[in-house]
Amino acid sequence: SEVKKIAVIAGDGIGPEVVGEAIKVMKKTEELFGFQFEFEHGLFGGIAIDEKGTPLPQETLDICKNADAVLLGAVGGPKWDNNSKELRPETGLLGIRKALGLFSNIRPANVFDCLKEASTLKPEVLEGTDLIVVRELTGGIYFGEKFRREGASGEEAVDTCVYNVQEIERIVRQAFEIAMTRSKRLASVDKANVLETSRLWREVVNRIAPEYPEVELEHVLVDNCAMQLLRRPSSFDVIVTENMFGDILSDEAAMLTGSIGMLSSASLGEGSFGLYEPVHGSAPDIAGQGISNPIATILSVALMYRLTFGYHEAAQVIEDAVKNVLDAGHRTGDIAVDKSTAIGTVAMGDLIVAAM
Amino acid sequence: SEVKKIAVIAGDGIGPEVVGEAIKVMKKTEELFGFQFEFEHGLFGGIAIDEKGTPLPQETLDICKNADAVLLGAVGGPKWDNNSKELRPETGLLGIRKALGLFSNIRPANVFDCLKEASTLKPEVLEGTDLIVVRELTGGIYFGEKFRREGASGEEAVDTCVYNVQEIERIVRQAFEIAMTRSKRLASVDKANVLETSRLWREVVNRIAPEYPEVELEHVLVDNCAMQLLRRPSSFDVIVTENMFGDILSDEAAMLTGSIGMLSSASLGEGSFGLYEPVHGSAPDIAGQGISNPIATILSVALMYRLTFGYHEAAQVIEDAVKNVLDAGHRTGDIAVDKSTAIGTVAMGDLIVAAM
Ligand SMILES: CC(C)[C@H](C(=O)O)[C@@H](O)C(=O)O
Ligand SMILES: CC(C)[C@H](C(=O)O)[C@@H](O)C(=O)O
Secondary structure: OOEEEEEEEOOOOOHHHHHHHHHHHHHHHHHHOOOEEEEEEEOHHHHHHHHHHOOOOOOHHHHHHOOOOEEEEEOOOOOOOOOOOOOOOOHHHHHHHEEEEOOEEEEEEEOOOHHHHHHHHHHHHHHEEEEEEEEEOOHHHHEEEEOEEEEEEEEEEEEEEEEEEEHHHHHHHHHHHHHHHOEEEEEEEEOOOHHHHHHHHHHHHHHHHHOOOOEEEEEEEHHHHHHHHHHHHHHOEEEOOHHHHHHHHHHHHHHOOOOOHHHHEEEEEEOOEEEEEEEOOOOHHHOOOOOOOHHHHHHHHHHHHHHHHHOOOOHHHHHHHHHHHHOOOOOOHHHHOOOHHEEEEHHHHHHHHHOO | OOEEEEEEEEEEEOHHHHHHHHHHHHHHHHHHHHHHHEEEEOOOOOHHHHHHHOOOHHHHHHHHOOEEEEEEEEOOOOHHHHOOHHHOHHHHHHHHHHHOOEEEEEEEEEEEEEHHHHOOOOOOHHHHOEEEEEEEEOOOOHOOEEEEEEEEOOEEEEEEEEEEEEHHHHHHHHHHHEEEEEEEEEEEEOOOOOOOOHHHHHHHHHHHHHHHOEEEEEEHHHHHHHHHHOHHHHHHHHEEOOHHHHHHHHHHHHHHHHOOOOOEEEEEOOOEEEEEEEEOOOHHHOOOOOOOOOOOHHHHHHHHHHHHHHOOHHHHHHHHHHHHHHHHHOOOHOOOOOOHOOOOOHHHHHHHHHHO
């Protein structure tokens, strides 16, 4: 098959370690399925600030633009937290989303059997929870005009939240499409009783809904959604919402599963291009010790195979291998009940490769 | 003692029933403590739309402005949900906050012993949870300019989030003061890595912090806060945040206690004036059946006594009476394990009055 170009952005903290294992898994699928990948590495985040003076160097952006998909580790750390805005890793993250047109963030939140107990929710409440948050990623208050000005009562700061019909349509349509491949339930989250952008959002959702008569649609106010996620998490299937609400709700949903160290994510643009990364952060406290958990990054590869390449069989092989290794009782420190038996990053990667 | 004027806004759904019991409790304190209250009733919300054609009639606003405190039941219901913006109960709620200058919403989230099991969180995680969310209530994206316009790619909607230094200062200072009366821990929640209003917010918090050297301050990003509330609820004491984030986080915090039917709230302005209401809504499905739980409204009276009138002893008597009645096993339907033994709204009110 055709050579696929993968931009690899290892990033900061544990990023390089977990990405290393994910690449091993991808190489194993080259053997098993005859895929061909060409990996190009780029600097991004804190390490790019240190080495290039900017969190998102042009070379890195070019590598991504030339690639079929991007595999990202993690960015950030206390070292750069007090930098000025242009020299912060987050600025690179927002920049890459905008530059690559990644308007959709897909965040599955499901419960891993072996981690059921890690959730702070009661197991009977969590039972059956398997939802996806579809978050709009390049609009809203994140990217609207922001500034300071002198007001009548002194200095004031302004952020602007803007959405146009087309931005709402494309993310909502994608959410309906995803719902069609699952349990056909869609919750659209907004604050239509207060915000004009939410009222437009709801109008667009209601206009598109008749195209998907099989999908059961509910409108949920964001405050209520924050509650319902706690009260009845398993009743959600696909949740679609704007950028800021999605930031909050996708993290709440991830945390309630108890499986945050295992969750993968995809940021998609037009066509099949996508950026894939684990939900967990750069964990600077454990970086370089070889003890981090590579599973979320490995599962991000499976997501890449499904969403960008349509390699469903290989994705299944990866997901099954992860499951088998966990079922056999192997654990990295973060998910081990008995820490003394925990294995390291590379050992976990090797076991998963061996199980494929 | 001097006569205190109380504006009573029963509102919709179960509002009138629960407010009726709260007034009985206030009258009992007139007997016990020699307080004198003058109650003036005003129409508000759905009922005001039906009877006066507006959710917030000028008479009602005048009654509130002439009062020392406002007792509110609940507003809203499906009947008015599809009304145009000016004819919706929420519009009255936003209007009354602005007109009365209620810039601070105080939402205690604590766990009632008898309701520990009602939470979807594990009891050991919930243990010791007793926090207060202090939400800015008259600024931010709720009240900034909102409009539609034709953009380059079609119709777009705009909301504006604005905060000035003075608005941030007064709410933050109040939160520090509240923290001083409690465990002296304050979490300020923002999204300073993205929003200009959050950067200003954080600057102001850091500028005020040295005035309260005993208070342990942490800055928490809103997405992280949504997670930490689930992971370690008991580690929070006072949380202060802007309007939209406060809307989401205070509801999340309330839900995780499992005690949402029992929680009270205060909305405060300059001076001692305040509006007090239960956190639960108008529950139109059970309205008029005499089965609603009046405890949250009764506890809102205790909050009024503490925050507006400084009647701490009487507040304690009310809170103790509620506790004793619950400890004796009396339950309304919403909190009864065995529904067949549940008592009604009036019976619950009577028992609390008798226990005072
Ligand atoms: C780091 C931050 C800018 C970012 C966001 O808010 O989008 C992060 O929280 C995320 O969700 O990817
Ligand atoms: C009804 C709505 C406008 C209101 C708000 O968002 O402030 C409500 O959710 C609240 O928290 O009191």
